[in-house]
Amino acid sequence: MPAIVVIAAVMALFAMGYRYYSRYLAQRVYGLDPGYVTPAHRYRDGVDFVPTNKHVLFGHHFTSIAGAAPIVGPAIAVFWGWGPALAWIVLGTIFAAGVHDFGSLVVSVRHRARNIGTLAADVISRRARTLFLLIIFFLLTLVNAVFAVVIGNLLVSYPGAVIPIFAQIPIAIAIGQYIYRTRSPALVPSIIGVILLYVMIWVGHHVPVELTGLADSLGLAQPRDLWVIIIFTYTFIASRLPVWLLLQPRDYINSHQLFIALAVIFVGVLVGMDRIVAPLVNEVPDGSPSIFPFLFITVACGAISGFHSLVSSGTTAKQLDRETDARHVGYLGAVGEGSLALGAVVAVSAGVAATRAEWDALYVDHATASGGAVGNFVNGIAAFASNLGIEFQLATVFAAVVVVSFAATTMDTGIRLQRYIVQEIAELLRWRRLARNLTLAGAIAVVVPLALALLPGGGDAGYTFGVLWRLFGTTNQLTAGLALSVIAVWVLRRRRNPIAVLLPLAFLVPMTTWALILQLREFVEAGEWVLAPLDAIILVLALWLVVEAAIVLTRTYRQRRDGTLPEPDSAEPGPEPGPEPSPATGAGATGALPRPRGHAEAEPGTPDAADPERADPPPPDTHT
Amino acid sequence: MTGARQRVLLVRPWRGGHPGGCCAGDPADLLTPPGGRATRRPADHPAGSEQFDFAALYSAVRAGLPATVAVEVVDPRNTVFLLPAIVRDARRRGRSWRTLARSLVTGTAPGAILVDGELISRGEPPPPTQALTQIRRALSR
Numbered sequence: 001m002p003a004i005v006v007i008a009a010v011m012a013l014f015a016m017g018y019r020y021y022s023r024y025l026a027q028r029v030y031g032l033d034p035g036y037v038t039p040a041h042r043y044r045d046g047v048d049f050v051p052t053n054k055h056v057l058f059g060h061h062f063t064s065i066a067g068a069a070p071i072v073g074p075a076i077a078v079f080w081g082w083g084p085a086l087a088w089i090v091l092g093t094i095f096a097a098g099v100h101d102f103g104s105l106v107v108s109v110r111h112r113a114r115n116i117g118t119l120a121a122d123v124i125s126r127r128a129r130t131l132f133l134l135i136i137f138f139l140l141t142l143v144n145a146v147f148a149v150v151i152g153n154l155l156v157s158y159p160g161a162v163i164p165i166f167a168q169i170p171i172a173i174a175i176g177q178y179i180y181r182t183r184s185p186a187l188v189p190s191i192i193g194v195i196l197l198y199v200m201i202w203v204g205h206h207v208p209v210e211l212t213g214l215a216d217s218l219g220l221a222q223p224r225d226l227w228v229i230i231i232f233t234y235t236f237i238a239s240r241l242p243v244w245l246l247l248q249p250r251d252y253i254n255s256h257q258l259f260i261a262l263a264v265i266f267v268g269v270l271v272g273m274d275r276i277v278a279p280l281v282n283e284v285p286d287g288s289p290s291i292f293p294f295l296f297i298t299v300a301c302g303a304i305s306g307f308h309s310l311v312s313s314g315t316t317a318k319q320l321d322r323e324t325d326a327r328h329v330g331y332l333g334a335v336g337e338g339s340l341a342l343g344a345v346v347a348v349s350a351g352v353a354a355t356r357a358e359w360d361a362l363y364v365d366h367a368t369a370s371g372g373a374v375g376n377f378v379n380g381i382a383a384f385a386s387n388l389g390i391e392f393q394l395a396t397v398f399a400a401v402v403v404v405s406f407a408a409t410t411m412d413t414g415i416r417l418q419r420y421i422v423q424e425i426a427e428l429l430r431w432r433r434l435a436r437n438l439t440l441a442g443a444i445a446v447v448v449p450l451a452l453a454l455l456p457g458g459g460d461a462g463y464t465f466g467v468l469w470r471l472f473g474t475t476n477q478l479t480a481g482l483a484l485s486v487i488a489v490w491v492l493r494r495r496r497n498p499i500a501v502l503l504p505l506a507f508l509v510p511m512t513t514w515a516l517i518l519q520l521r522e523f524v525e526a527g528e529w530v531l532a533p534l535d536a537i538i539l540v541l542a543l544w545l546v547v548e549a550a551i552v553l554t555r556t557y558r559q560r561r562d563g564t565l566p567e568p569d570s571a572e573p574g575p576e577p578g579p580e581p582s583p584a585t586g587a588g589a590t591g592a593l594p595r596p597r598g599h600a601e602a603e604p605g606t607p608d609a610a611d612p613e614r615a616d617p618p619p620p621d622t623h624t
Numbered sequence: 625m626t627g628a629r630q631r632v633l634l635v636r637p638w639r640g641g642h643p644g645g646c647c648a649g650d651p652a653d654l655l656t657p658p659g660g661r662a663t664r665r666p667a668d669h670p671a672g673s674e675q676f677d678f679a680a681l682y683s684a685v686r687a688g689l690p691a692t693v694a695v696e697v698v699d700p701r702n703t704v705f706l707l708p709a710i711v712r713d714a715r716r717r718g719r720s721w722r723t724l725a726r727s728l729v730t731g732t733a734p735g736a737i738l739v740d741g742e743l744i745s746r747g748e749p750p751p752p753t754q755a756l757t758q759i760r761r762a763l764s765r
Contacts, residue, residue, distance in 0.1 A: 044683075045679055046675075046676075046678060046679025046680065046681075046682040046683055046697070047675045047676060047678075047679045050682070050697045052696065052697060053694070053696050053705075055705055055709075056696055056697075056698050056702060056705045056709075058705070059702040059703075059704040059705035059706075060699055060701075060702050060705075062704070063701065063702070063704065179638075179734070180638060183733060183734055183735060183746075183747045183748065184733055185700075185729060185730045185731065185732040185733035185736070185746070186700050186701070186732045186733070186734070187703060187707075187728070187729065187731075187732035188729055244638050248638060248701070251701065252701050255701060255703065255704070256703075259704070
């Protein structure tokens, strides 16, 4: 089947999902109110809380959620056939991710733009916040371990990518220094950065770097392990640098790369008219992980990702101009991520091989499929790029650099986030010394995932990676389950029908639990005494989540039946006031600002209680 | 945005928070204590205080312009919105290609102010009252 037909069909389904299902969610489930005064208006301080046009906010939101994860999962999941992988991506995006991302944003907006962890405490119970922190700790540990292995595998498989990847660090630092010190526009320097990166791709292609000899002399089992150690050493240092110095410019370069990669996929397919050679449903060998439940934890990002609730309930919620904009930002963001996953499926089912026999050799068993998934994606993208006239070998380095860049940026942020989580947990446990020692907390944030990434098993086929990826998927789905529980309770309290939220929750939690139980048995039988306890802990967290959600949902149903439901939205004090008035203007950053036309009456004393005659214009609407 | 509307784009200084790329949010958002506000403070970032100066500028501009003028705060990273918006605004107002090119090249500078696709300030933003005057002048041209 021509890949372009599949792409067109999926895009049409996404469009219908956005047009009809998101409208149903907006009107019937979340009951969006265009007159609701959002936190962006209520606490407007010009820093965190700024009413922002929905198109502006979509750009921010999408670049915050798109990354390497929606590439890796689908590239493995095609092992069961492109049909099931794509079906889960489409159904997951429309009925799970859209509900989850959109809902997290709405609930956060209705609770003073609080993050999902705090919302769990508000809506479910105080214990739920502890549960959230623990889930996030394991999620970040697995994210960092998984992506270190991904990068290590790619640098071994594509030694031409080594020079551009490591050249990107000084390039990003130079750009960061330049634009920060001189306050110059970022666009041209970052485009120059991308061009320099592509020059380095050409250099790397001609000067590949391999560490096999060095890894052998150090007594490491495989060269990948040496790369993993180097990567974690780098991220430990990077996590201590100010974000503007490396992380922001690097992320800026990556945002260009994201759109270049998407363009290469879709334009390359259009030009080359590649055909899908992978089977619609693959006859997998005996002993392979079964499609139920493993498909649904293999593809997390791209179908539903708990991590998105962090972004939705964070910066995005603080900037939503109108509650009704949540549909455009939250749901459409999920569709964007689904489109990236679609590109990954097309790359590994059409681009990577010219014949069915070639494809079968790449996906002969699950270990080969998971170990080679990212490489298959790289080769698929390279094939699409070669349709556009780029030499294939050079194109493979380009694609490897794209994936490694995404994964490395996720690790940069992930290690930093993990350090915060370690400090937060230490604070809860009253371990003051750890809570206040950045170096020690940072070391823990690095050593735990490093130990996991270096676990022996499977050799070059990547048994360890396959297992870590599945554990990452289960933990990510748990995070999504927690967010969906919060959303479901909130919808119930608003006396609306929560079925659209309960449906993905009721599907996701059993699948996750089932996968964890199967994996636990597998680990115990194989004598994996590191992975088995880890799996058991995540399983306990999953069961804890089920219990918490069941308790609160049952209680809410009962209250609803008895007519004793509390008010649905938080009535606690909002954020602290903003900064002092600026001496330059006499106007504080939270000074009185006009209320947007059509908004509900604000609380006295809030910025929205300002003169209604001086109203903000209604948000512009150019969306077609 | 309708064709008749005018628009002011204010490009933020670089933020102290995380860019949040690749499925990772801002730790300040992740760990806001119950009832608290984001942990981001001027001290968190060498340019943190600029955010608060910029907030004062935004407040003055928003309060000083009529309802028919849209005022948008955009992160300099958000080129996926910023560049098409500059082109759209400039085309609508019939700006010259030279003006458009200048706006595109320099419009992503932190602290830049654009009025209907025309760059009127970049680098250190002017004091709010002066900025408001410049914006009003550009709007009336």
